[in-house]
Amino acid sequence: MESKNILVVDDSRIMRNIVKNTFATLNIPCTFFEAPNGKEALSMLEQHPIDLVLLDWNMPELSGIDFLKRVRAMPQYRDLPIVMVTSEAARYNVIEALKHGATDYIVKPVNERVFYEKLSKIIQLQP
């Protein structure tokens, strides 16, 4: 499998590192891109071809859910895998994210097994 580009979006640097480290346990060759909020994530998306976005919800400037809405409105990103990685555990949050086009939903604290189960499937669907 060729190297995948993963965009990690979270306002906490510590969290971005944790997400990167947990993703690394999947043993999928990849390059990481990071953004601390939705606005910078959008510009990252424009500059690089991304295969998977791991997206937090509560962030300054542009929140995860608003980033999701904007990205899904752009036809070229309709099928971009975007997985929420957030502390928001309530069902109404999960439903809202999925309704607006999130590919899947992971609740923090992150867990290797969950990452493996959900993400390996998604990333392998990519050509």
Place this chain on the structure above:
Amino acid sequence: MGLASFFRNLITSGKNFEDNDPEKMEMTIRYVLLNSMIFVGCILLVLFGIQSFRAQVYLQGIIDFSMAAITLVGFVLLRTSASFLWASGLTVISFMGLCGFLVYTGGVQNSGVLWAYAFPLLSIFLLGIRFGSILTSIFGLFLGAVVLIPGFSPQTYERAFAFRSIGVYLLVTLCTVVYEVTKMHKDKRLLQLTASLRAERDQIAAMKDNLQEALFLLDPAGIIQDQYSPILETMLGKTNLTGTAFLDLLSGSLTSKERDLLKDFFTMVIEQRFDPAMLEEINPLKEFTYLVPGVSKEKTLSATCSRLQREEGRVFLLCTLRDLTREVELRKQIEEEERKRQQEMRALFEVVHVEPRIFEDFIQELDSQFTTINTALKDTNQDNQNILVTIYQSVHAIKANAVILGLSDFSEKLHQLEGEIKRIQDKRLPDFQDMLHLTLEIEKIYRERDTFQELLERIRSFSKSSGQLQEEQVLIQTLERTIERLSRDLGKHANLSVKKLDSVALSQLDFRLLKEVLVQLVRNALVHGIESPEERQQKGKPPAGTIFLHLEQQGSHWCCIVGDDGKGLCFDRIRERAQHLGISLSPEKERQQLLQCIFSPGFSTQDDADLHGGRGVGLSLVRDRIQKAGGTIKVSTDEGRGCKFYLYLPLQQKDSMAAG
């Protein structure tokens, strides 16, 4: 099938058209028309045919019979589901042929031309304006050709005859066309009107059906009419209300006198004798309780009615019905809460009218007890059972004060909290949830304290008290109040007698501590020591008991004596209780031990606990407090005569608020 329906079936070709659809009705008319024509035509043609044969004009006869046959075909066609146009077309065209033939050949005494006049009518009525006019025009031209062009047909016609026949033909055609066109317009207009009426009716039905208020009509006899809001059934708990007398429905909820009153009211509304505003004021149904039949449910409903006049001078009552149950419930809740507030306020005012200083004291005490409680909660070195005891004692102390001040609601809440604490204590290992619950309950009580504080601030501005009260007076007043309240509640009678109250002692000692302890001892004396007036009189004692107080220095201690002239401690009961609790007693030191027993937490010779005593905490609290202050407590008793408590406190007492 009766004769009438057989005939009906025949004439409509068995086709069933709904009466309400104007288009379909149009079709029915056409079927009926065509069928009638076919019958009449067929019969006539057969007759003509017979006649022709008799007259030996065979060609004519054959044509007549074949025409009759064609009409029968048409009849059959009509009964099938083939389009009307086939049967009518067939009939009209064959008729056209027949007429044409007759016109051409002249017929009997030139009666052929007469047939022509039937043609426009039939063709336009049966085929509609378009096809009908086309065929009519064609035939008209043919007719014109026959009568005007010499040699065209075997007959010759005079000019005058020709013009007249054409003229009449035109006249018939015109009339038919005009009639048909105006009829079409009328029908179109009718359709529009019907549609808009239907739309309006549906709108109104939608509004009526969705209102939360039920609308219904009553005729002058009080019978419910058939168009009513469906919600009426829900409200009254009964279906199929049409034809029911409204007053009958209320028979379970109103007395017969009330219903007669209602009947009169309805009559007044109908007869328009009074101004509607006034009628609304005297409306007996403005708010009434309705018993739902079948279930034991009560609702509060409100009904209004007004006069409605419809066509033909018929008068009705337009009534509305509303369900007020929820509103009434809420209103009652608010009233109840308001009442409770007022009660509490009155109690407070009562107290504070006398001494705002005492009330302020109460709040300060409350605060100090809370600090004790919270410190205990925070103390990680203590386990749950220990701090539960501390908390209990504090709550108990607050309750005692609340009772004195007459805050019945608040003391009741505290009493319940005590019960909660006891419940948790009884669990061997109270868990996090229990402690959380307790903390939250304490917070609620604390919030009451904030309310009290607010009230105190407000009341301060109305305070009538002059100047500061001396601590001595506060103490004496508190004790007197305690005695007064308690004796009233217990049905006993007692007086406070202050033998000596050393003011130096008072200023040196922890005032709060002293007050708390003395109040507890005085209560104890009254609850357990002083007998009822009757008992006392039987024993030859004055009906009112005496509780005396003595505070002075004795050597290196302050000595405070609280005594009473009641029945003293009953050793038998104490022994019994001690044995019940499994406390072992040695015979030599029994009297001593028994006297010590009464200070143990949980020890009480009273059988059940109430606001005043029986939890077995009072004396243990007292001993605890005294011991914490570095003092000792002793008791001496004279069975039947009285009891005395001796409190010894060290001389060098700082006025410190011991944090628990």
Place this chain on the structure above:
Amino acid sequence: MEKYIKPFVDASVGVFSSMVGLSVTVGRPYLCEINSPHEWDISGVIGLTGQARGAVVLSMKKDLALSITTALTEKAQQEINEDVVDAVGELINIIAGNAKKGLESDFKLVISLPTIVEGPKHRIAWPLEQTRIICIPFTTGDGNEFWLSVALESQQGA
């Protein structure tokens, strides 16, 4: 009110165990006056709005904050720096977000971005007019303590 506290307690236990790798025990709750003195060095505050209003605060002393950050960054931390602020913020964020699930059937809540306050005797601005809040102490496996303070008031009608 007590059933509103339990989800926060459970979330705290969960977060510490799965993210920081510390098992914690919950202690006896008590009442805290809103501006009373405390011994905490750093607090993470998250506001709660929606069908209920309030806030939840995670407070601890410097040592615990440092050791938590060390565990999360795998880098030894000596002083309260932006990583420590980040870590405390993320912890309280996860506690609040997870607690939302336990409160689902009672109200729909929106959580704010975390605010970190630090320094001796720092003041926490509570959004409600209460004078007291429930304070729940926790003890970690290695003998440290932290506190979770919660104030929550339903905004729904009767």
